[in-house]
Amino acid sequence: MNFFDDKIAERLGGINFGKSTEIYKFELIKRAKTAAKLTHPDLSLIDMGVGEPDWYADPLVIKTLSQEAGKPENRWYSDNGIPEFQNAAAQYLKNVYGLNIEDPSSQIIHGIGSKPILALLPICFINPGDVFLTTIPGYPVSATYTRYLGGEVFNLPLHESNSFLPDLESIPSSILKRSKALYLNYPNNPTGATATIDFFKHVVEFANRNGIAIIHDAAYGALTFDGYKPLSFLSVDGAMDVGVEIHSLSKAFNMTGWRLGFICGNPKAVKAYATVKDNTDSGQFRAIQKAGVQALNNLEITDRTTEKYSRRFDLLVNALRELGFNATKPKGSFYCYVKSPFGTESGELFKTASEFSDFLIRNSLISTVPWDDAGNFIRFSVTFEADSVETEKAVIKEMKNRIAKLKLKF
Numbered sequence: 001m002n003f004f005d006d007k008i009a010e011r012l013g014g015i016n017f018g019k020s021t022e023i024y025k026f027e028l029i030k031r032a033k034t035a036a037k038l039t040h041p042d043l044s045l046i047d048m049g050v051g052e053p054d055w056y057a058d059p060l061v062i063k064t065l066s067q068e069a070g071k072p073e074n075r076w077y078s079d080n081g082i083p084e085f086q087n088a089a090a091q092y093l094k095n096v097y098g099l100n101i102e103d104p105s106s107q108i109i110h111g112i113g114s115k116p117i118l119a120l121l122p123i124c125f126i127n128p129g130d131v132f133l134t135t136i137p138g139y140p141v142s143a144t145y146t147r148y149l150g151g152e153v154f155n156l157p158l159h160e161s162n163s164f165l166p167d168l169e170s171i172p173s174s175i176l177k178r179s180k181a182l183y184l185n186y187p188n189n190p191t192g193a194t195a196t197i198d199f200f201k202h203v204v205e206f207a208n209r210n211g212i213a214i215i216h217d218a219a220y221g222a223l224t225f226d227g228y229k230p231l232s233f234l235s236v237d238g239a240m241d242v243g244v245e246i247h248s249l250s251k252a253f254n255m256t257g258w259r260l261g262f263i264c265g266n267p268k269a270v271k272a273y274a275t276v277k278d279n280t281d282s283g284q285f286r287a288i289q290k291a292g293v294q295a296l297n298n299l300e301i302t303d304r305t306t307e308k309y310s311r312r313f314d315l316l317v318n319a320l321r322e323l324g325f326n327a328t329k330p331k332g333s334f335y336c337y338v339k340s341p342f343g344t345e346s347g348e349l350f351k352t353a354s355e356f357s358d359f360l361i362r363n364s365l366i367s368t369v370p371w372d373d374a375g376n377f378i379r380f381s382v383t384f385e386a387d388s389v390e391t392e393k394a395v396i397k398e399m400k401n402r403i404a405k406l407k408l409k410f
Contacts, residue, residue: 085289249292315392324341342409
């Protein structure tokens, strides 16, 4: 018996911690990649599943970090952030989303990436027995922490028939009475769906009618294409009274590993987050925040990034359509979400998207991410490695040729 067998908290499984034989989705994908590389040593992996930008941070941002890292005044803890970052974030929200933040010092607080922000927010709102409303498929961090806290999670499926928006009116009254917060994410991971002003107005009305706080994850907010303008939940009348919004520098500025984001919105909710954060971490390195200021002040970085993703989407969507997928170019994010085929002409059958994704890796060395939460769907990402436009075309062409050989049935 291990000393810690009876020490692990029940929220992690208690005495059964570490004994589960369940293999999680991304571990399955990792294992399938390894096996496929051994089986097909002549093929290179085409990774269409990765959810991280393929570009480095902009040279201007990197230079700023290098300069600021050596300054003595930046060595101190930053705690809940530096005013320079808060002010730059407020100006960014005005420039990109048209938001007017009256008091950045009380309405904006940085986080060590958006993931920790989403992890800490349930601590601000959820008591044992409270319900947290979330969308599936989706990013699970806030829901996981809700369960850690003794709360319950109610899932709202994102169906294609409803434009991958949650049906808020489908929530039972017994659940609504105990609900404290609703998590939304648009542009959406993994569906690529975007929200409308009318939908956000409905969310504000829903929040007021039921007394439910809104948490909007806008990590992909600035990555939009073909005339769709970045839309903030907080730009809707009354939204600032009922919610908060989380922004990330990872996606729009290719700063994934830098771990920098911020929360903005209702001052009392932001203060609650700041209180929990102050007891959790000592803030992101000041030099990284100052590099973040440089990024927020240079929107052309995002412009170049969205131009690349838009171009790749055009190539990817055309190829998928020719292969039989019912693919549509999204208006935001860097994900293309398509229904999974049900089999091949040679007789293979796929009951789930997970089965098809595994088959695709093992037979064609093409990695995707499957989702079976609300129908069987596959997520293709346009963040694949390619250092030129010609390489992008070559990657998509090779992907298309490999999949064509499988003779899929839809």
